[in-house]
Amino acid sequence: NAGVTQTPKFRVLKTGQSMTLLCAQDMNHEYMYWYRQDPGMGLRLIHYSVGEGTTAKGEVPDGYNVSRLKKQNFLLGLESAAPSQTSVYFCASSDATNEKLFFGSGTQLSVL
Amino acid sequence: AQTVTQSQPEMSVQEAETVTLSCTYDTSENNYYLFWYKQPPSRQMILVIRQEAYKQQNATENRFSVNFQKAAKSFSLKISDSQLGDTAMYFCAALISNFGNEKLTFGTGTRLTIIP
Numbered sequence: 001n002a003g004v005t006q007t008p009k010f011r012v013l014k015t016g017q018s019m020t021l022l023c024a025q026d027m028n029h030e031y032m033y034w035y036r037q038d039p040g041m042g043l044r045l046i047h048y049s050v051g052e053g054t055t056a057k058g059e060v061p062d063g064y065n066v067s068r069l070k071k072q073n074f075l076l077g078l079e080s081a082a083p084s085q086t087s088v089y090f091c092a093s094s095d096a097t098n099e100k101l102f103f104g105s106g107t108q109l110s111v112l
Numbered sequence: 113a114q115t116v117t118q119s120q121p122e123m124s125v126q127e128a129e130t131v132t133l134s135c136t137y138d139t140s141e142n143n144y145y146l147f148w149y150k151q152p153p154s155r156q157m158i159l160v161i162r163q164e165a166y167k168q169q170n171a172t173e174n175r176f177s178v179n180f181q182k183a184a185k186s187f188s189l190k191i192s193d194s195q196l197g198d199t200a201m202y203f204c205a206a207l208i209s210n211f212g213n214e215k216l217t218f219g220t221g222t223r224l225t226i227i228p
Binding site for chain 1: 116121147154157159162203205
């Protein structure tokens with residue numbers, strides 16, 4: 001009964017380092033999303049995907065890249081981490097854009 | 113750009129009482145969907161309730177109900193008989209389609225504390 005799984009759950013980076021966050025869903029959902037959550041700002045959409053092999057920019061895409069090579073996986077990459085990217089990152093998936101989003105448990109990322 | 117506004121950063125209420133969380137949104141579209149999500153201290157995002165804009169009847173899920181006022185662009189959440197487990201951040205969200213570009217936009221959240 002996995003649903004949406006994010007790895008890692010916590011990570012500390014130094015400025016300039018790179019890393020990839022992995023999101024995996026086992027519900028055969030077409031749509032996948034990456035959000036970041038910052039205090040007082042709610043959740044903001046970084047990138048999303050409407051199907052395998054497709055990606056699109058969200059509200060705050062700068063500094064991030066994504067890939068959806070397999071339907072069940074959606075990767076979020078930080079090529080050169082900056083302190084402004086310190087945040088909690090959530091992955092979500094859905095069967096259709098107007099349906100319920102299933103969220104992962106989040107990744108706490110700190111960039112020093 | 114569409115916006116979702118939650119004007120109450122924090123609220124608290126005694127256990128068993130009723131509490132209403134406010135949400136307003138801005139759109140010129142007619143067809144959209146509205147959601148309330150709950151985020152307890154565990155950080156997990158949980159869907160509380162969903163409302164289609166074309167439906168006049170307010171959505172209800174057990175102790176949770178909404179007051180959807182389309183003309184006023186208002187979508188408040190009412191929690192009846194509040195329980196300690198209702199303590200959480202609550203986010204209002206709107207899914208609005210604009211020229212085929214659909215995006216779920218979240219408000220900034222209301223931190224709700226249920227007092228024993």
